[in-house]
Amino acid sequence: MSGLTSVWIFLLCTTSVLFAQDEKKDERQKPEEKKEELEEEQFFPRIDLIFDNPFLQRSLNAGAQVINNSLDSLLEGVFYSLLDNEFSQNLTSHIRLVENLGRTVFTTGQGKYVVVDRLLLGPTYRREIMRHFNIIFNQGMDASVDMLNIYLRSDPQRVxxxxxxxTWRYVVNNWFGVLPFLERVLTPSFNANELYDPLRQVESPFTFPFDRKGFAKMELGSIRSYALQGGLTFPINLEQISDTSILDNLDRLGFEFTVPYTLFLEGEYRINVLKKSKHIAWVGLTKSRKSGHSLSGVIGATYFLLENSLRPIPWKGIPTQLSLIDVSLIRSLIDRFDQLYEFDLRKKAGYEGFQKALRGDFTFVKKGKPLKKGISFHFTRQSESTVKTADNKKNFLLLYRNKTDHSLSKAEVKVKDEKGDFFVLENESRYDQESWNLLTGEKEVNVSHELAVNVEKMMDPKSTLDDPKYHYIFHRSMKPKQLVLKLQIKDRFARVKDFYSYIDLLRLFTNLPLEEIPEIPATDDNELSLRRRASPFISPLSSPQNFHITNTIIGKFNATAIVVFDTPVLTHIISRSESEKRSAFYKAFERDLERDSLSFFDRLRYYSAYPLRLVNLSFDSVNLPLEVRDTLNAFLKITPESQPLEVLDAFYEMFDTEYPHRLASAFFILSPLKEVPRKATLYVSPARHLADKVKALIGAMNEKSFQAEAPFPELERYRIARNKLNAFVPLHVKEEQGDILILRISPDEGKAVKVFVKNHLSPHRKLFFVRVETKGTLKLGKSVVGQKIVEAIPSQVSPKEDSLSYTIKLEGFEAQKLDTQLWQLFQDNDLKEGKDYHLVISVSHDARTWSEASSLDFQYKNGSVVPIVPEEN
Amino acid sequence: MFTRKQIDSQAFAWRNQLRSFLQTTSLPVLALIALSMPTLVFGKFYFLTNECQLPSDPVDEKGSLSRSFFLCANGLANLDGMYITNKRFASLSRYKIKTSFHYGLKHTLFYQGYMEQMGGTGDELPFQRESRSELAIYQYGTPGSDRVLFRVGHGLLPFGINRTPLVGLNQLFDPRFFWGSPLPHVGLTLDNLKNLTFEVAAGLEKEIDGDESKDYSFSSRVMYDFSVLNGTRAVLSFLGQKSGPRKMGIGLLNFAPNRSLFHLEWARYRSAPSGEEEPDRRLLRIAYQDPPRAKAQTYVLYDDVNFQHRLLVVGSKLSFNTQFNTNLAIAYKKDETGMKRHRWYFSGGLGFQL
Incomplete structure (x- = not known):
């Protein structure tokens, strides 16, 4: 095939996606809507944002392809990246056929994981057009098919x-026995689900449920998604303008340096299928067109540890990334259309409609006619938004990484639901700060805001029907305005001082006193006292062995908070006087109101520190004077008389800040606090090595919620539609667990426990996943005594509690199929007298759907199981 | 076996050794006793041995402790024998004393010294005797409670972790070259009492015969404790001489919850620009040691100098009670320079600890 023909086919492919037009639609109303709560909304990315668009990424990093931005951690670098691969085949000198395979795993917090397997296939075209004054002009075109397979995984399921x-599949799924071995010897942070079942990745294209059989094979709650994507990019490389000696020096050090400015236009046509229940499917269609421009700057390199050490096996080594500067700024306009239908596959029309919808054919919808039985319409949503995003990353050889992402958008949205059309002006921002290091793992703080302004679209009286012009007015029957602020904190290893800084942030963000937070000693007082008593006698020659007693690690800390400023509160805030607003903002930003104007010194500090942002360094004391001025000026533009678009623009400008939590604080000062619904929830998992007293203090805070008196408002039509879209967000992938639930675990005679399972109706014979781990002295590693799946029948029925009890023996752990002989030599599959253990049990009817895991810490003492109960304070 | 003559000769050597040891250590010990005398009259006196500790937390009872006197004394005696492949034997007797005298919580005098005598068969193991004061220093300030400490006296400059789990004869394998020799110096320690310690010191090098120019050494050491891996410390140190040689060391120490110790260290010596005859040297050390209170305390040490001189020692110290112990070890040493020699060493001995 000649190069020209390839380009031609390519163009056809791309343009067909870009210019796909909406079909005429006729939607049926669905009579009932389930009430959902606003506070349940979560922070996970949309299905189309799970993976970066590889074509746009290539343009952003044009000339620096060696830098692999997807490396997140050491485990990622050493192991997980095995399932992230790109294969390419040169078709002509400028066209390549690219196949991209990737896997992302999300933790659900209930011991289960959502696995997202992705396969992307398509040609890509890149060519240098011209050079002018050392500026290189390129052009690029891409088209691809993108397939996602999203499903739940849990340890019991794997076992x-x-x-x-x-056998052959089980062996391949477990990497010929390497995976079970790694799981035993590596730290608990190693997640075998990242690597388990590699074949499933390439199966993605063949698992789309085009018929009933295919649909039956899908796990409940799982999602299949495919998309046609295409794009045009015009990267202009600017780095050659700079001094050649700089380029030579960077080159000598092995660094890539690139500064591309890119114009892009891309489109996507995506169909998502969600298995809601055994016979019910949700099919969502998303069409989007995105155009814009970006500027990025990268100085960095990827090094390979143990490079070519496994010759003749073609293994490059462990990729480690060193990026000194990695920034990108993107401005884009996005035109997006979403629609959602429900199909009952038991009904003929439902099944036919489902099959058509999967092929992108929605002609079963006839305007003015009701939908056939078995098909239900949920909503359509059309939005035009302006989005700007700024990313800044720093990565130091798999030892340390930090990242700041800021995105801000404003959109005009048209939604059609069972009650008809309505319009919303929407403004959203998201400010994510993430850091990771080899010792403590991940730490994340995300703040987001959503402003929804319900409006009516009115035709300008002066315009004509031939040339209609519109303007918006606040909706007369729906709530005109609602502002929702959300905060999420995730820290795998929080110290006491981190814990209190998070609590302070939650207090600032929610204005809740959080009075029941206990006082946790920053260090172990007994250890500290012992050190003070012994240190004077330690010889100066031995001072390296005289350790400090450091800040106590409390364990895993997660928190979420949500605040809603509803219409009456926002109206109240907006109607406050200018001096009150000024005073509130200065107080929230901890600035002195007397020093209202910016001094020369403030500006000098701000602009001199600005270049440091390139390496992701930013200082509050330097930023706050200008931030308070800018956000306040934007807010002062809103008056009680402001029109909807003016309000939207002002909020868009105001939330273009690194300090959204301080804006929340300013709003609290201006609002009638009693009317503002707020809630903060803590999820704390104490570290195992903690003293029992501290463990009990921390454990008592787990799942603790703090809520203001004001109730959260009911969901508006706009939010109901949004929440339905969230069904395609990975976190919402749920198994239909029925009512199977472990109520409690208690000791039984000998090496056995009694497991009380709630559920009378389902079959009494059940499968149990049992795992026993050693507990206690091990700090970095874990040691699994054994794990097994056992089938059991109830030993006792308790109608009062509606429970069945099963006796599960904690012995007879046999070596698994793939345990190596070497491992078995060291493996002790039996409980030892006087030792502490950690037991994990999960229950299932069918080995596919498993209950949430329950656990018990116990000591094996005098031939029986004795639970370890943390001492109460 | 041994002839009568050999036994007499050995007994004579031990008598001489003991006399020499008493001569070396008597002065500092007498000085400490003399210093302790006024305490009988003016304040409370504590005599402590083994793992010395203040009777109470200085934060709680600062008043009474600041008027007290403490004498902490530790003594060690080892008798060891070693068999080396190719039918050679070696023996060692070693006595070590570690004392400190404290007035209140601020003023401390440390003394640490040893005396050893080694003999063996073959040219490689000549008879040698050594007595050495490792430390004789005054310290102002209380470690663990004060942010600033000051030292003046005689001892090693702070550099590296300089810790070996080896006992008895195997201690002779320690590449002392990397840690330097004791010398008169002044030092300052800054401690944030949370996780960071910074030490700096400057000392006067011994004059080399025929060289009248004075040489100075200076060193600095930073130690950072990771709270996330409670009981893990990173040590970064630097030592330089006015005449040019430089040393740099990076190390990691980890105490597990059961007090077993893992030690990883890398040190580098760069000779002076003019001293081309001395090549750069690098040391890589990996060591593990069971908790000190374990009845059988096993240790493993791997030292690699310049990736050419390798040493692996696996040993165990068995304690009968808090005073008496015995040690057994097996060592493998390989020299990959022109000599291409490798040896196995089997050693055992008895120890006494005060």
Whole structure:
């Protein structure tokens, strides 16, 4: 095939996606809507944002392809990246056929994981057009098919597959025994689900449920998604303008340096299928067109540790990234259309409609006619938004990484639901700060805001029907304005001082006193006292062994907070006087109101520190004087008389800040606090090595919620539609667990426990996943005594509690199919007298759907199981 | 076996050794006793041995402790024998004393010294005797409670972790070259009492015969404790001489919750620009040691100098009670320079600890 023909086919492919037009639609109303709560909304990315668009990324990093921005951690670098691969085949000198495979795993917090497998396939075209004054002009075109397979995984499921899968598949799924071995010897942060079942990745294209059989094979709650994507990019490389000696020096050090400015236009046509229940499917269609421009700057390199050490096996080594500067700024206009239908596959029309919808054919919808039985319409949503994003990353050789992402958008949205059309002006921002290091893992603080302004679209009286012009007015029957602020904190290893800084942030963000937070000693007082007593006698020659007693690690800390400023509160805030607003903002930003104007010194500090942002360094004391001025000026533009678009623009400008939590604080000062619904929830998991007293203090805070008196408002039509879209967000991938639930675990005679399972109706014979781990002295590693799947029948029925109790023996742990002989030599599969253990149990009817895991810490003492109960304070 | 003559000769050597040890250590010990005398009259006196500790937390009872006197004394005696492949034997007797005298919580005098005598068969193991004062220093300030400490006296400059789990004869394998020799110096320690310690010191090098120019050494050491891995410390140090040689060391120490110790260290010596005859040297050390209170305390040490001289020692110290112990070890040493020699060493001995 000649190069020209390839380009031509390519163009056709691309343009067909870009210019796909909406079809005429006729939607049926669905009579009932389930009430959902605003506070349940979560922070996870939309399905189309899970993976970066590889074509746009290539343009952003044009000339620096060696830098692999997807490396997140050491485990990612060493192991997980095995399932992130790109294969390419040169078709002509400028066209390549690219196949991209990737896997992302999300933690659900209930011991389960959502696995997202992705396969992307398509040609890509890149060519240098011209050079002018050392500026290189390029052009690029891409088209691809993108397929996602999203499903739940849990440890019991994996172990149970030992029995259900053919041996060859089980062996391949476990990487010929390497995976179980790694799981035993590596730190607990190693997640075998990242690597388990590599074949499933390439199966993605063949698992789309085009018929009933295919649909039946889908796990409940899982999602299949495919998209046609295409794009045009015009990267202009600016780095050659700079001094050649700089370029030579960077080159000598092995660094890539690139500064591309890119114009882009891309489109996507995506169909998502969600298995809601055994016979019910949701099919969502998303069409989007995105155009814009970006500027990025990268100085960095990827090094390979143990490079070519496994010759002749073609293994490059462990990729480690060193990026000194990695920034990108993107401005884009996005035109997006979403629609959602429900199909009941038991009904003929439902099944036919489902099959058509999967092929992108929605002609079963006839305008003015009701939908056939078995098909339900949920909503359509059309939005035009302006988005700007700024990313800044720093990565130091898999030891340390930090990242700041800021995105801000404003959109005009048209939604059609069962009650008809309505319009919303929407403004959103998201400010994410993430850091990671080899010792403590991930730490994340995300703040987001959403402003929804319900409006009516009115035709300008002066315009004509031939040339209609519109303007918006606040909706007369729906709530005109609602502002929702959300905060999420995730820290895998929080110290006491981190914990209190998070609590302070939650207090600032929610204005809740959080009075029941206990006082946790920053260091272990006993240890500290012992050190003070012994240190004077330690010889100066031995001072390296005289350790400090450091800040106590409390364990895993997660928190979420949500605040809603509803219409009456926002109206109240906006109607406050200018001096009150000024005073509130200065107080929230901890600035002196007397020093209202910016001094020369303030400006000098701000602009001299600005270049440091390139390496992701930013200082509050330097930023706050200008931030308070800018956000306040934007806010002062809103008056009680402001029109909807003016309000939207002012909020868009105001939330273009690194300090959204301080804006929340300013709003609290201006608002009638009693009317503002607020809630903060803590999720704390104490570290195992903690003293029992401290453990009990921390454990008592787990799942603790703090809520203001004001109730959260009911969801508006706009939010109901949004929440339905969230069904395609990975976190919402849920198993239909029925009512199977472990109520409690208690000791039984000998090496056994009694497991009380709630559920009378389902079959009494059940499968149990049992895992026993050693507990206690091990700090970095874990040691699994054994794990097994056992089938059991109830030993006792308790109608009063509506429960069945099963006796599960904690012995007879046999080596798994793939345990190596070497491992078995060291493996002790039996409980030892006087030792502490950690037991994990999960229950299932069918080995596919498992309950949430329950656990018990116990000591094996005098031949029986004795639970370890943390001492109460 | 041994002839009568050999036994007499050995007994004579031990008598001489003991006399020499008493001569070396008597002065500082007498000085400490003399210093302790006024305490009988003016304040409370504590005599402590083994793992010395203040009777109470200085934060709680600062008043009474600041008027007290403390004498902490530790003594060690080892008798060891070693068999080396190719039918050679070696023996060692070693006595070590570690004392400190404290007036209140601020003023401390440390003394640490040893005396050893080694003999063996073959040219490689000549008879040698050594007595050495490792430390004789005054310290102002209380470690663990004060942010600033000051030292003046005789001892090693702060550099590296300089810790070996080896006992008895195997201690002779320690590449002392990397840690330097004791010398008169002044030092300052800054401690944030949370996780960071910074030490700096400057000392006067011994004059080399025929060289009248004075040489100075200076060193600095930073130690950072990771709270996330409670009981883990990173040590970064630097030592330089006016005449040019430089040393740099990076190390990691980790105490597990059961007090077993893991030690990783890398040190580098760069000779002076003019001294081309001395090549750069690098040391890589990996060591593990069981908790000190374990009845059988196993240790493993791997030292690699310039990736050419390798040493692996696996040993165990068995304690009968808090005073008496015995040690057994097996060592493998390989020299990959022109000599291409490798040896196995089997050692055992008895120890006494005050």
């Amino acid at each position: 149970a597959e030992e029995v259900s899968l053919p």
